[in-house]
Amino acid sequence: MILPGIGGSGPEHWQSVWERERPEYQRIEMPDWNAPRLEVWVAAIDAAVKGQASAPVVVAHSLGCLALAHWASQGGRLHAALLVAVPDPAGSEFPEAAATFSPVPLVPFGFPSRVVASRNDSYGSFEHAERCAQAWHSELFDVGALGHINADSKLGAWPVGQALLRGLLD
Numbered sequence: 001m002i003l004p005g006i007g008g009s010g011p012e013h014w015q016s017v018w019e020r021e022r023p024e025y026q027r028i029e030m031p032d033w034n035a036p037r038l039e040v041w042v043a044a045i046d047a048a049v050k051g052q053a054s055a056p057v058v059v060a061h062s063l064g065c066l067a068l069a070h071w072a073s074q075g076g077r078l079h080a081a082l083l084v085a086v087p088d089p090a091g092s093e094f095p096e097a098a099a100t101f102s103p104v105p106l107v108p109f110g111f112p113s114r115v116v117a118s119r120n121d122s123y124g125s126f127e128h129a130e131r132c133a134q135a136w137h138s139e140l141f142d143v144g145a146l147g148h149i150n151a152d153s154k155l156g157a158w159p160v161g162q163a164l165l166r167g168l169l170d
Contacts, residue, residue: 001026001048005062005087006095008033012151014158015061021157028058038100041067046076055079055111059165062087062123062148065115066101069136073105081113082165085149086132088124106135113138114168116161118146139168 002015002025009015019025028048030041045067049056058081060068065083072078087094089102115138117129126142133140141164146153155161 001028001052001056001058003028003045003058003060003064003068004033005060005064005085006033006036006098009061010151012154013061014149014151014155014161015059017157018059018162025059028064034097036063036067036098036101038067038070042071042074045071049076049078057081057165057169059084061085061150063095063098063101065132066098066104069105069109069132070101072109072111072136073107075110078109078111080111080168081109082116082161082168083113083132083136083138084116084161085118085121086115086124086129087121088128091122091124091128093122104132106132108135108137112168114141114164115139116141116143116149116164118143118149120145121148123148 030044055078057079061084065086115133117126119126
């Protein structure tokens with residue numbers, strides 16, 4: 001399952017490319033991608049996961065990572081999760097519209113996970129991603145300087161991300 005961040009990952013975002021290439025990938029839909037409310041996003045994740053025949057794998061980006069962390073802290077369970085570009089609510093670039101996503105729950109997930117972080121992400125420092133990964137008991141993967149690992153990073157189908165997902169599932 002694909003869980004975008006604020007704005008919903010447009011057509012050039014690697015998440016959208018993955019969905020086009022892999023029809024079995026399903027997007028967790030939100031009522032309004034541009035006006036995020038934590039309780040609404042957590043409820044949407046919960047409904048989407050409960051609608052699956054078995055525990056799914058979730059690939060989250062940006063604000064989707066924080067929503068997933070809140071959902072997991074309330075007992076949510078998955079087969080596994082790949083969390084890419086975890087934003088920092090205390091950072092200067094964090095959108096005011098997403099204030100309800102703070103504070104970030106720093107409790108272990110009950111499922112395997114991997115955090116993927118860039119060294120020059122304006123929405124969250126590598127150190128923030130490292131703290132989250134440690135608290136969540138997630139493996140941390142450093143992709144170097146890829147910005148926010150979004151459409152602006154011009155990753156296309158992002159083969160490295162696909163390999164990271166396969167590695168998590170192996």
